[in-house]
Amino acid sequence: MGPEAAKKNWVGKPLPRKEEDRLLRGRGKFADDIKLREMLYLRFVRSPYAHAKIVSVDVSAAEALPGVVATLTGAELAPQVQPFIEIAPDPGGKIKDYALAVSKVRYQGEPVAAVVAESPSLADDAAELIQVEYEALDPVIDGEEALKDASILHEEAGTNRVWRGVFEYGDADKALKEAAYVVNIDRMHFHRFSSTPLENNVVIAQWDPKDERIYYQCNNSFPSFAIQFLAAHLQVHIDRIRVQTSDIGGSFGIKITTYPQMAVCAMASKKAGGRPVKWVETRSEHMTSSAHGNERTFRDTRVALDKNGVITAIVSRHIDDCGAYPRYEPLGCVIWSQVFPGVYRFKNARIDFSQAVTNKCPVGPNRGYSRMQHLWFLERVVDICAHELGIPPDEMRLRNYIRPEEFPYTTPNGCVYDSGDYPKMLQVAKGLIGWDDWKKKQAEARKQGRVIGIGIGTTLDSGTNNFGQSQIVNPGAPFSGNSQGANCKLDIYGEVVVAVGSCPQGQGHETTAAQVVADVLNIHPDLITVRTGFDTERNVHTGFSGTYASQFAVSGLSAVHGAAQKLKAEMKRLASSVLNTKEDDLEFGAGAQGPEVRARSTGKSINYWGLANIVNVNSAVLPVEMHDVTLNCRYIWRAPFKVPDTVKKYGSLTLTYASQLHIAVLEIDRETFIPRILDYVAVDDCGTVINPGIVEGQVYGATAHGIGAALMETCVYDAVGNMLTSTFSDYTPITAMNMPKVKYGHTETPSPHSYSGAKGMGEGGAAPIHTVSAALQDALFADGIFIDDSFNNADSLFRAMVGKEISQAKQLVRVERRT
Amino acid sequence: MPETIEKVAIRLKVNGKPHSLQVEPRKLLVELLREDLDLTGTHVGCDTTYCGACTVLMNGAAVKSCTMFAVQADGAEILTVEGLEKDGKLHPIQAAFGDSYGLQCGYCTPGLMLSTAQLLANNQQPSDAQIRKAIAGNTCRCTGYQNIFKAIQRAAQTVKGA
Incomplete structure (x- = not known):
């Protein structure tokens, strides 16, 4: 390698995004912008009941309406397909999931039938003419209640419990026996919400009778997962399914599980003689029936502490509520254990984890997926224990944090935290917020009767999954490791073109991939074209390709880097032959004739056009010994994982661990009970930064999602399973009026697990939910109120502060003092 | 039950360009922009006037085009995102x-x-x-x-x- 290889010109710089120009001009290409010849429009007929038998479905009036081309019902669909793959072993594995309800409905909004027509408004009209008769059944709305199996959702499974497993490490019982203090916490609850991407789901499907292939243009954010489910469901070779995505208007994981809607659109197209079928979801459909985040209840928690407040063990029982169908679940039953001890040093623990189905919208991997619920639980435990032992929350954390010198740190369940410095992050965050000043102001304000709290949230954003963890939930699951593909080529006229198997939704992959290749080839990123958006036909995807789980900086860019290195090696071989010099005499850069490879000794050079010309269209001059040179280099990056020990539930489950530490100062209005953030700091450590502008933007975005979730956004169901927050006006996503100014700080501990030192980031670990709960808790400890829910708005604070719930709250926590 | 819906003639200017169209009375302004005029830079996010992805300027005032009928824009001047740039140069x-x-x-x-x-x-x-x-x-x-x-x-x- 020449010395230029060591130069890092572009990685690390806040390069403006390549994506910007088209998006600013209104020329982004989103799925709903696509119109195809002979296109039809699909509407779903959805269940108004949360739990009911389907007595009859009458489509005759709809089919009689001029302009209606076809209808589809569950009873008609089921015999033509296989039920979707279930990841769970039995009993969860026995669940039969179809894209249209067959004999009963299990959540409000579940699709029961579909109609396709010549225009969207005709499809709307026709959908209203489909008559469905239901016989209502008892709905099950709460996860804990569901486990009692009083009313069963899936008769074939025989139980509402999808999965159960005990995660036990060290000797928690011994630690509890020897503890100086044992803190008992009866019940805590992490609420159901969704990051609600602004663009709803969109599918265009064509089952083309000419070549018997299914063509999709859509905004699914994990297409290689979707095609595995679709091929098995539709009983077609996976190569017969082509999926393309273009610009995507946000996903945050919510667009991963759209394969049922994709299946219906394909079947509808087939029935309509191969005409393309477009389905554009409305916001209410999105709110009631796309996907929500996992809801989780934490019961009977016992925490052992030594006399200094160091946590020695945690024992707890967790019940996850996955809604009506597991779909991506029960992966969430293990994914939380990527961050088993959070940022803390305790070695002994026993978590009895169950997942239940309920009559609510199925869950999907919402930003912070499964880890944030657990990290919130741990942060609540730390704050409650600190309060009970009279230790300040910052001091409590310093006593319990994994220490900087302990990295790489192996957790009790075998995960390896690559790097980190949590005490330093705390110091930076305290400095930015003015911790000591706020403490003084808080004390003054309290004297005036104001209710102000200061809270810390420390969180992890684990990235690049080992899919072998699926075998912890189902030893028969055929998944392990992780990989990503990329291709880097000189096209016929010498253009550098990069393709990668991701489908970004605003994460700037075109830009960061160009930065990486620019450094390898020592040219300007503007000279590099990056093809993003997924396309099975580009042949750069693996079974893990998509954009999810905080990993592009590691898996995606490692693949891009590998492909660029491979291309560079080929360019060197060819150039050394053409320029008649040794490879180590060559340097890469740009000259008068554009990007080129030069011989240092002679000053002679060949530009990219010249190299590409020889290989592509002038190949008689290509020396025989170089016939393997293609200048079209595909590279598959594989994460260095092993299959975890599925009996001990032990192994490396994720490659990198980005961290965030937030501090919030918050005041609860004494009269309105509205909580208002007075000051907010977010400190981020994601290892080596590829593009600081993009990273900072991701931190802000995740912070808004977290603050929104903590104070404003919750999916509310009534006692019979009606969803009460089915529009944005009810759900109230956070706006510019509610979002506080965020002070941003940054620390950097490069990862030893990625080639660049970067860590995956973007999900953010839901730090604000932990932080806002901590600040509210700090404000209310004095009144004997414990924050036992992750969602707190004025209404819940009113009920806690003046309602009868106070007495209940006081019984939530009980401390055994042995000293 | 939908009966035959009579279309209504409207005229409007979008990004400086005059248009005469026949539209169903129930057609939303955003549908006219996106479907009839192929100006897909204006988006739909919520259908209920909350999110503003469909915001355009009508006679200089910001309006949510998902909550207006196309017929209400008869005679109006509309500016969409596509009309912001001038001679290829970003606004x-x-x-x-x-x-x-x-x-x-x-x-x-x-x-x-x-x-x-x-x-x-x-x-x-x-x-x-x-x-x-x-x-x-x-x-x-x-x-x-x-x-x-x-x-x-x-x-x-x-x-x-x-």
Whole structure:
């Protein structure tokens, strides 16, 4: 390698995004912008009941309406397909999931039938003419209640419990026996919400009778997962399914599980003689029936502490509520254990984890997926224990944090935290917020009767999954490791073109991939074209390709880097032959004739056009010994994982661990009970930064999602399973009026697990939910109120502060003092 | 039951270009822009006037085109995101959003830029509170608004200096 290889010109710089120009001009290409010849429009007929038998479905009036081309019902669909793959072993594995309800409905909004027509408004009209008769059944709305199996959702499974497993490490019982203090916490609850991407789901499907292939243009954010489910469901070779995505208007994981809607659109197209079928979801459909985040209840928690407040063990029982169908679940039953001890040093623990189905919208991997619920639980435990032992929350954390010198740190369940410095992050965050000043102001304000709290949230954003963890939930699951593909080529006229198997939704992959290749080839990123958006036909995807789980900086860019290195090696071989010099005499850069490879000794050079010309269209001059040179280099990056020990539930489950530490100062209005953030700091450590502008933007975005979730956004169901927050006006996503100014700080501990030192980031670990709960808790400890829910708005604070719930709250926590 | 719906003739100007169309009375303005005129830069996010992805300027005022019938725009002048640039050169608001990392997925951006255009047409030195209020009806799920605030301040500087 020449010395230029060591130069890092572009990685690390806040390069403006390549994506910007088209998006600013209104020329982004989103799925709903696509119109195809002979296109039809699909509407779903959805269940108004949360739990009911389907007595009859009458489509005759709809089919009689001029302009209606076809209808589809569950009873008609089921015999033509296989039920979707279930990841769970039995009993969860026995669940039969179809894209249209067959004999009963299990959540409000579940699709029961579909109609396709010549225009969207005709499809709307026709959908209203489909008559469905239901016989209502008892709905099950709460996860804990569901486990009692009083009313069963899936008769074939025989139980509402999808999965159960005990995660036990060290000797928690011994630690509890020897503890100086044992803190008992009866019940805590992490609420159901969704990051609600602004663009709803969109599918265009064509089952083309000419070549018997299914063509999709859509905004699914994990297409290689979707095609595995679709091929098995539709009983077609996976190569017969082509999926393309273009610009995507946000996903945050919510667009991963759209394969049922994709299946219906394909079947509808087939029935309509191969005409393309477009389905554009409305916001209410999105709110009631796309996907929500996992809801989780934490019961009977016992925490052992030594006399200094160091946590020695945690024992707890967790019940996850996955809604009506597991779909991506029960992966969430293990994914939380990527961050088993959070940022803390305790070695002994026993978590009895169950997942239940309920009559609510199925869950999907919402930003912070499964880890944030657990990290919130741990942060609540730390704050409650600190309060009970009279230790300040910052001091409590310093006593319990994994220490900087302990990295790489192996957790009790075998995960390896690559790097980190949590005490330093705390110091930076305290400095930015003015911790000591706020403490003084808080004390003054309290004297005036104001209710102000200061809270810390420390969180992890684990990235690049080992899919072998699926075998912890189902030893028969055929998944392990992780990989990503990329291709880097000189096209016929010498253009550098990069393709990668991701489908970004605003994460700037075109830009960061160009930065990486620019450094390898020592040219300007503007000279590099990056093809993003997924396309099975580009042949750069693996079974893990998509954009999810905080990993592009590691898996995606490692693949891009590998492909660029491979291309560079080929360019060197060819150039050394053409320029008649040794490879180590060559340097890469740009000259008068554009990007080129030069011989240092002679000053002679060949530009990219010249190299590409020889290989592509002038190949008689290509020396025989170089016939393997293609200048079209595909590279598959594989994460260095092993299959975890599925009996001990032990192994490396994720490659990198980005961290965030937030501090919030918050005041609860004494009269309105509205909580208002007075000051907010977010400190981020994601290892080596590829593009600081993009990273900072991701931190802000995740912070808004977290603050929104903590104070404003919750999916509310009534006692019979009606969803009460089915529009944005009810759900109230956070706006510019509610979002506080965020002070941003940054620390950097490069990862030893990625080639660049970067860590995956973007999900953010839901730090604000932990932080806002901590600040509210700090404000209310004095009144004997414990924050036992992750969602707190004025209404819940009113009920806690003046309602009868106070007495209940006081019984939530009980401390055994042995000293 | 839908009967045969009689179409209504309307005339309007969009981004300076005159159009005469026959539309169903139930057609929304956003549908006319996206489906009839193929101006797909205007987006639909919520269907209930909350998110503002569909914001356009009608006779200079920001309106949510998902909550207006096309017939209500008869005789109006509409500006959409496609009309912001001049001779291929980005409008200062577009440039400021780009320079400030004021967008991620870009779905809300057209609506936000048009709300900004309305703000800056009336107030070239907006305070932080005025900026927040001006975009209160535009939801962004990616940026956490921080860089949008910066973009609007930056745009105000440019517009004022121009």
